[in-house]
Amino acid sequence: xxxxxxxxxxxxxxxxxxxxxxxxxxxxxxxxxxxxxxxxxxxxxxxxxxxxxxxxxxxxxxxxxxxxxxxxxxxxxxxxxxxxxxxxxxxxxxxxxxxxxxxxxxxxxxxxxxxxx
Numbered sequence: 682x683x684x685x686x687x688x689x690x691x692x693x694x695x696x697x698x699x700x701x702x703x704x705x706x707x708x709x710x711x712x713x714x715x716x717x718x719x720x721x722x723x724x725x726x727x728x729x730x731x732x733x734x735x736x737x738x739x740x741x742x743x744x745x746x747x748x749x750x751x752x753x754x755x756x757x758x759x760x761x762x763x764x765x766x767x768x769x770x771x772x773x774x775x776x777x778x779x780x781x782x783x784x785x786x787x788x789x790x791x792x793x794x795x796x797x798x
Contacts, residue, residue: 694730698733699765702758707753716734
């Protein structure tokens, strides 16, 4: 994974785990990589992975079974979608539509583009 400088590494790991859940590479109730294994795979300090896992636990996306490891929560996808949808609608969409208006991109063009993707 190539990390960027625009956000903390732990947050980029959160985004990676979320993507794996949304694409169903990691499904509800699946055991996910241990802190050490994911740290080794990403070549980051396990403490950084633990910080990401802590955030995901707080958001109830994953849970810890003591002695067994971390697992995807049964309703992880719905929780992620709800939170990410709210974030998109309040942060990204207004800027997107402002740019579309400035560039005189019609709603029909946007709908066509949406339907093609």
